Amino acid sequence: MEKKKTKQFKIFRFNPKTDKRHYFDTFDVPYEAGMTVLQALNYIQRNLDGSLAYRSSCREGICGSCAMHINGKYCLACETQVIHVKGTVTIRPMAHLDIIKDLVVDMNPFFEKLKAIKPYLIPGDPDEGAERIQTQDERAYLNTLVDCILCGACYASCAVNGFDEDYLGPAALAKVNRFFMDSRDKADEQRLALVSDEHGVFRCHTLFNCQVVCPKNVNPTANIANLKRQIIARSLTVKFSKKGM
Amino acid sequence: MGNRGRNVGLAFHWYLQRITAIILMIGLFVHFYVIHFTIDRPITFEKVQARLLSPGWLIFDSILLIAVIYHALRGFYNVICDYNPRESVKKIVSWCLTVLGIFLIIYGIYILIPFTQVGGV
Amino acid sequence: MILSDVIVVGAGLAGLRAALELNRYNVKVAVVTKVHPVRSQSVAAKGGINAALGNHLRGKYDSAELHAFDTIKGSDYLADQKAVLTMTSQGIDRIYELEHWGTPFSRTEDGRIAQRPFGGADFPRTCYAEDKTGHVLLHTLYEQALKFEAASERAEMKIYDEWFVTRLIVDKGAAKGVVALNINTGDLEIFSGKAVIWATGGSGRVFGRTSNAYISTGWGMCVPFYEGVPLKDMEFIQFHPTELYTNNVLITEGARSEGGFLLNCKNERFLANYEDSVKAMEMAPRDIVARNMQREILAGRGIKGKYLHLDLRHLGKKKILECLPNMRMNAIHFAGVDPIDEPIPVIPGQHYTMGGLDVNIYAESKIKGFFAAGECACVSVHGANRLGGNSLLETVVFGKIAGESAAAYVKEGAIDDTSAAFLNAVLREEDEKISRLLASKHDERHAAINCELGEVMDASAGIFREAQFMNAALKKVKTLKERYTYIGSISPGRIANFDLLWAIQLKGSLDLAEIILQGALNRQESRGAQFRTDFPMRDDKNWLKHTIATLKHGSIHLSYSPVDLSLYKPKKRHY
Numbered sequence: 001m002e003k004k005k006t007k008q009f010k011i012f013r014f015n016p017k018t019d020k021r022h023y024f025d026t027f028d029v030p031y032e033a034g035m036t037v038l039q040a041l042n043y044i045q046r047n048l049d050g051s052l053a054y055r056s057s058c059r060e061g062i063c064g065s066c067a068m069h070i071n072g073k074y075c076l077a078c079e080t081q082v083i084h085v086k087g088t089v090t091i092r093p094m095a096h097l098d099i100i101k102d103l104v105v106d107m108n109p110f111f112e113k114l115k116a117i118k119p120y121l122i123p124g125d126p127d128e129g130a131e132r133i134q135t136q137d138e139r140a141y142l143n144t145l146v147d148c149i150l151c152g153a154c155y156a157s158c159a160v161n162g163f164d165e166d167y168l169g170p171a172a173l174a175k176v177n178r179f180f181m182d183s184r185d186k187a188d189e190q191r192l193a194l195v196s197d198e199h200g201v202f203r204c205h206t207l208f209n210c211q212v213v214c215p216k217n218v219n220p221t222a223n224i225a226n227l228k229r230q231i232i233a234r235s236l237t238v239k240f241s242k243k244g245m
Numbered sequence: 246m247g248n249r250g251r252n253v254g255l256a257f258h259w260y261l262q263r264i265t266a267i268i269l270m271i272g273l274f275v276h277f278y279v280i281h282f283t284i285d286r287p288i289t290f291e292k293v294q295a296r297l298l299s300p301g302w303l304i305f306d307s308i309l310l311i312a313v314i315y316h317a318l319r320g321f322y323n324v325i326c327d328y329n330p331r332e333s334v335k336k337i338v339s340w341c342l343t344v345l346g347i348f349l350i351i352y353g354i355y356i357l358i359p360f361t362q363v364g365g366v
Numbered sequence: 367m368i369l370s371d372v373i374v375v376g377a378g379l380a381g382l383r384a385a386l387e388l389n390r391y392n393v394k395v396a397v398v399t400k401v402h403p404v405r406s407q408s409v410a411a412k413g414g415i416n417a418a419l420g421n422h423l424r425g426k427y428d429s430a431e432l433h434a435f436d437t438i439k440g441s442d443y444l445a446d447q448k449a450v451l452t453m454t455s456q457g458i459d460r461i462y463e464l465e466h467w468g469t470p471f472s473r474t475e476d477g478r479i480a481q482r483p484f485g486g487a488d489f490p491r492t493c494y495a496e497d498k499t500g501h502v503l504l505h506t507l508y509e510q511a512l513k514f515e516a517a518s519e520r521a522e523m524k525i526y527d528e529w530f531v532t533r534l535i536v537d538k539g540a541a542k543g544v545v546a547l548n549i550n551t552g553d554l555e556i557f558s559g560k561a562v563i564w565a566t567g568g569s570g571r572v573f574g575r576t577s578n579a580y581i582s583t584g585w586g587m588c589v590p591f592y593e594g595v596p597l598k599d600m601e602f603i604q605f606h607p608t609e610l611y612t613n614n615v616l617i618t619e620g621a622r623s624e625g626g627f628l629l630n631c632k633n634e635r636f637l638a639n640y641e642d643s644v645k646a647m648e649m650a651p652r653d654i655v656a657r658n659m660q661r662e663i664l665a666g667r668g669i670k671g672k673y674l675h676l677d678l679r680h681l682g683k684k685k686i687l688e689c690l691p692n693m694r695m696n697a698i699h700f701a702g703v704d705p706i707d708e709p710i711p712v713i714p715g716q717h718y719t720m721g722g723l724d725v726n727i728y729a730e731s732k733i734k735g736f737f738a739a740g741e742c743a744c745v746s747v748h749g750a751n752r753l754g755g756n757s758l759l760e761t762v763v764f765g766k767i768a769g770e771s772a773a774a775y776v777k778e779g780a781i782d783d784t785s786a787a788f789l790n791a792v793l794r795e796e797d798e799k800i801s802r803l804l805a806s807k808h809d810e811r812h813a814a815i816n817c818e819l820g821e822v823m824d825a826s827a828g829i830f831r832e833a834q835f836m837n838a839a840l841k842k843v844k845t846l847k848e849r850y851t852y853i854g855s856i857s858p859g860r861i862a863n864f865d866l867l868w869a870i871q872l873k874g875s876l877d878l879a880e881i882i883l884q885g886a887l888n889r890q891e892s893r894g895a896q897f898r899t900d901f902p903m904r905d906d907k908n909w910l911k912h913t914i915a916t917l918k919h920g921s922i923h924l925s926y927s928p929v930d931l932s933l934y935k936p937k938k939r940h941y
Contacts, residue, residue: 017861034612034700046813050865051857055405058579060615060696062501063405079699100550101862107402115516120509121468130419131465133477139470146470146495146502150404163327184468198326202259232260 004030008088009040011052014099022099024090025049031082037089038066038077041103054103061215064151067094068103074153074213094156096165109165110152113172117194121179124186138183145178145223147216154210154220166199170210170220173201177223180230192231201227262319268312276309297360310353318342367789368526370396372772373543373559375531376586378406379500379761380740380768381565382507387769388563389514389523393776396557397525398546400581400867403508407567407579407741408761411500412618412692414482414492415762416755417457421478422490430455432488437756438934440486440651441749442894442904444599444912446930449727449745453756453763460762461493469506471495472689482689483623484754486651486941492755497618497692503758529555530867531586532796534562534736536593537784541736544589545796549867552860554797556789560780561772563729564590564738565765568719572875572882573827574820576716577609577616585874587742590723595731597915598744598927599721600878601885602895604752605829606717607655611673612701614715617693619754621678621705622648624689628659629675629709630667646941653751653895654941656714660829663713675709714829718757720748720895721885724914729768735780739768746912749929750894800860803869808854812869815846815853819872819879822846827882832899836887843879850876881922885913888924906936 006028014022027048029040038056045052055065059078066077069092071085082089097105123132154170155161161169176195179185195201201224210220284292296302325338374385377399388395399406418428433454438445465471465479472480472495483490495502514523529546535556536542543558566586570578591597607628608617622628628648630636637643640658643650659674668674678686683706686694690705697703697710722744729737729745740761747760826839850873857865891905892898911926 015859015861017859034702036613036700039613045864046811046868049857050811050855051859051863053862053864055401057401057405057581058407058410059613060410061699062498062692063401063409063579065401065405081699104550104862106550111402115512118513120513121466123466123468127463127466129462131462131471131479134473135477136473136475138477139473142470143496146505147498149409149501150505160327164329179468182468182470196256198255202255228256228259231256235256 004032007031007040007082007085009044010088010090011044011102012092013052013102015051015101016099026088029082033081033083035082036078037070037080037082037085037091040082040089041077041091052103053101062149064149067151067153067156067215068092069094069156074157076151076153076215079215094152096156096158096161097152107152110150110155110169110171113168114150114175117168117172117176118187118191119172119175119179121182121185122187122190123184132184134183141181141183142178144216144218145174145181148174148178148218149216151215153213153215154218157209157213159207159209160203160205164199164203167203168195168200170224173204173227174218174220174223177227180227188230192227192234195227196231201231204228258319262316265312265316268308269316272305272309272312275305294360297357303357306357307354310357311350314346314349314353318346367556367558368396370394370521370524370557370559371776372396372561372563373398373557374563374565375399375544376406376565376567376740376742377403377511377525377527378408378565378567378740379504379507379758380765381406381563382504382511383762383765384563384565384737384739384769384772385523386507386510386514387766388773389518391769391773391777392522393773394522395524396521396559397511397523398529398531398544398557399525399527400530400549402527403511403525404504405581406504407582408504408758409501410577410579410616411503411758412497412616413484413620413623414494414499414755415461415503415758416454416484416487416492416753417461417759418454418489418491419458419461419479419481419493421474422481425481425489425491428489428491430458433457433491435934436487437747437753438749439937439939440751440753441747442653442751442939443906443910443931443934443936444602444746444749444893444929446727446746447933448930450747451933452727453747453759456763456766457759460759460766464503464506464762467506467510469495469502471502482620483649485619485622485646485649485655486753487755492620492623494620496688497620497690500758503762526557530870531589532800532870533792534590534593535784535789535792536733536736537788540734540780542782542784543789545793547800547860550862552863554793554800556793558782558784558789560776560782561735561737563768563772564723564736564742565740565761565768566742568741569875569878570716570719572819572823572878573603573716574817574824575609575614575713577606577614578716583871583875584878585871587719587722588874588877590731590733590736590738591877591915591917593733594917595733595736595738596724597721597881598724598912599746599750599885600719600881600915601889601913602720602748602750603716603827603882604652604718604720604895605656605714607652607659607714608676608710608712609715609717610697610701611711611713615696615700616717617676617697617710617712618690619652621676621690621693624678624685625681627677627680628655628712629677630662631669632667636662636667642939643941650941651751651753652717653897654939657829657897659714669711673711673713676712677709678705679707679709718752720744720746720750720752721913727767728771729764730771735772735775737768737772739764750896800866800870803853804856804858804860804866806854806856808852810849810852810854812853812856812865812872815849816868816872816875819843819846819875823879823882827879827886830897830899831886833887836883840880840883840887843876843883847876847880877922881915884922884924885915889913910936
């Protein structure tokens, strides 16, 4: 049988119960075209070191479990092909979040911020009978906005989240804009008020990190910019079309 | 998470920071051009005075001065804020910078005024 | 100990929908889930959710009855017909409700919910949001759950995510809660309540080649099974026609409904050559398309003899980007193929478990206070073959019904009379089980067994089944079960010990495999998704009945129960 090529994986390890400091373990994983980094992690966990901890679920880039730092960039392990990674594959957990074990981080702060922005539709009219009417154009504004899978890659990549732990972060702010842009949502003022404080949109330094890493092309930076624009326009009592985005 | 709510001041300052940035972009270019390419070397007091005798230039320079000072100090304040100081520290810094800014603006204009009087200082 | 009125296990669409319903009835609910709600398998559903809204131009004369008929015909008449009608008629309101909660459905030109045609349906009635319907639905329900969680001051509604349920607590014939392991801390805890709603999803990972998430191990179905809840119709496994050849990621049925062609190596639309799919072609139900695809591959007309092509190129870039963006990205990521320029390599693969925990139309089971909904349950509305777009509908309709039933059960005075001593004994027992597993010095690894299990199930319980192979497979599964008793060398410690979780769940996969094989072997006919090469005809006289699997003294026992045929008489299926 043909001997398979192997790739070296350098993986961040830390178990708060037994380790004083984090360290890196290296593993050699046989691979072929089509193998993803997540499958390589599975291989390591099943065959080389059972104690390796990482989250995984759908393995097709829609559940958002496996965001991690792979060779300099936050991405989904399941969508990253091993053959596309040059040299040793170095994997770190997401930043700004406490480490539970190895690549598993405590996502609670991330979700707490999501909860803080009222992430649900606030309709103006009571819901009765059939569906509300929304034109295709109105729906088209939401096209990438609703694609967020809450993986947290943007949150980990954002420098502002690093030094301001109260900063809402790209995902939550983009979610605000998702509802703000929804023609069925009637809580514009409320939503803008929620994000116009010093840990909200004006904290954003427009670094574009979130835009670069987002695996679903949600582009949180543009969403945050739209919210800023709307807040300014409203305080100047200028009528500013939502279409501007 | 603390209370979240509308902060009009923040939006205002953010907006002003952008406006002053535009003023600086245009103003600094004009300033640079005028000083370095339109006045024959060496620059003398008379040449400067001649320019500032026109009220247009006086207003231009004053606006540029205010924009520079606001933009710089607000930027400095934002840098401080990124280190998450306590509310009290922020307040003190904010007051100090405001006082410093007002002082610098008054002082700057105070220096500009004498140029406008023929015969000079 | 965590106290609540009702414990909901699983936070996919069915679990969250049930929790929201309980919240509406002011019943205190704790949702226990082994992954964060939006990581559930529901999120990967793509094509859409069926309901006879009649928004499509060709759907004007659609009705819940016609939807029910299509579903029953699709099920090869094994579905319980009144249950189907319940689902199709309540489904319409459920869709509107989802829209009111904020689901961003795609829209028709006049601004209504857009609908597309789907396999086995006479009218276009599959509501969709591009090709991410499951994603937007799950996020909408999660958002609603957050809304009510934020509003509940005394944890009237609380989601406990990353808690792995190890046992259902049954006391004096009634469900009283669950034992769960906090994955991140390793603490074992009792969730005590008056009723339990089960919504743990499917069991695709019993097979090797499946479109299901890693988490769909089947453990969820087995936990109540061990406590006496029967499993129904487990031999009916749906094989989805179009999964990526490389890693079985699902290519939505929407790709065919938007006009995609299935081609063999001669570039011909081979479905025209088969009697049962000659008219509907790509839009025949999944069992028929998958079977004919497999026949084509077996006849050596596959590309490189291994897979077939799904060709979308003629749809054009605009339509693909508009209607199937997620599918396109999956093809690019996992097969290196852009459907705009090249056909997609596809094969049929495991996709859905039609069977499940035996419940009635009110989501009630044999055990008092135990309710189940969604893929883990079998009402049965899918019978021997599910139509695309009906699974999402089932989750929200029966999720709500389970919530209603549990609320009524609690309000009618279900009492919490379980003694603390009993609960503590259960907790101790579970704790010891885990300790024993962790301390085991044997060297059998779960990964090896799991891998072999997948291979044997793919080979013998797939699209085509035959007695001799299934007998051999059954023997093999039994040796694997024997080997499982020597499982060991599990990574120590309890914090985020995924090694331990995989090892525990493997037991469920093995038991389900045996039930599936037993059921398939016993059922000497071909119906819906089950095709026996040795019994190729449907046999309504002997086999128009549900298979019921129960546990008797540690071994699996099969019995049968009648099908509700009150609405339509069984006829031969042609599409």
